[in-house]
Amino acid sequence: GENVEQHPSTLxxxxxxxxxxxxxxxxxxxxxxxxxxxxxxxxxxxxxxxRSNVGEKKDQRIAVxxxxxxxHFSLHITETQPEDSAVYFxxxxxxxxxxxxxxxxxxxxx
Amino acid sequence: DAGVTQSPTHLIKTRGQQVTLRCSPxxxxxxxxxxxxxxxxxxxxxxxxxxxxxxxxxxxPDRFSGHQFxxxxxxxxxxxxxxxxxxxYLCASSLVSGVTYNEQFFGPGTRLTVL
Numbered sequence: 001g002e003n004v005e006q007h008p009s010t011l012x013x014x015x016x017x018x019x020x021x022x023x024x025x026x027x028x029x030x031x032x033x034x035x036x037x038x039x040x041x042x043x044x045x046x047x048x049x050x051r052s053n054v055g056e057k058k059d060q061r062i063a064v065x066x067x068x069x070x071x072h073f074s075l076h077i078t079e080t081q082p083e084d085s086a087v088y089f090x091x092x093x094x095x096x097x098x099x100x101x102x103x104x105x106x107x108x109x110x
Numbered sequence: 111d112a113g114v115t116q117s118p119t120h121l122i123k124t125r126g127q128q129v130t131l132r133c134s135p136x137x138x139x140x141x142x143x144x145x146x147x148x149x150x151x152x153x154x155x156x157x158x159x160x161x162x163x164x165x166x167x168x169x170x171p172d173r174f175s176g177h178q179f180x181x182x183x184x185x186x187x188x189x190x191x192x193x194x195x196x197x198x199y200l201c202a203s204s205l206v207s208g209v210t211y212n213e214q215f216f217g218p219g220t221r222l223t224v225l
Binding site for chain 2: 004006034036042043044045046049089095096097098099100101102103
């Protein structure tokens, strides 16, 4: 069945460093790839998304890259700040279904 | 705009019972998706409702069923509850125009505990 693998499961960085989270998907029909941030006890919130006709997208300190041939996409956070600490989920799918990875717990230490 | 709302916030049931969870989508949205999020895991897709019909379903048994009303709100029903059904149930709404995909907005979730 459809599957999304996400790595690493935990990531610890120093404030100001960069963080990279990688995801691999199995469904070649997927054309939409969102990233959500979930803080403890709160709902997931979209931080950036990319569609299959685009290879890279950037929004301030956050960027996402997509390699459709290899079926993998990555989230890049630069100049990390303590408030970036949360669980991040990647998603893969289309207009009628989204499959999420298991999540990456990011800890940014001052 | 209150965004996506869900009720109840918390629920405790015993094995074998039935439960109904409710979701009101963000204003202007026409599609509701339901997810199960076990502790420490990512949201698992249960199904999606559009135009009052189940449009897509994930790998969940028939004990999980749903409904969408003309005002786009939705219910998730789970019959014959098992201990393993304990989880946070999230609904997410979106506006789907044809096959164009737009952002899913999540609700705060309903925490279901099965004893």
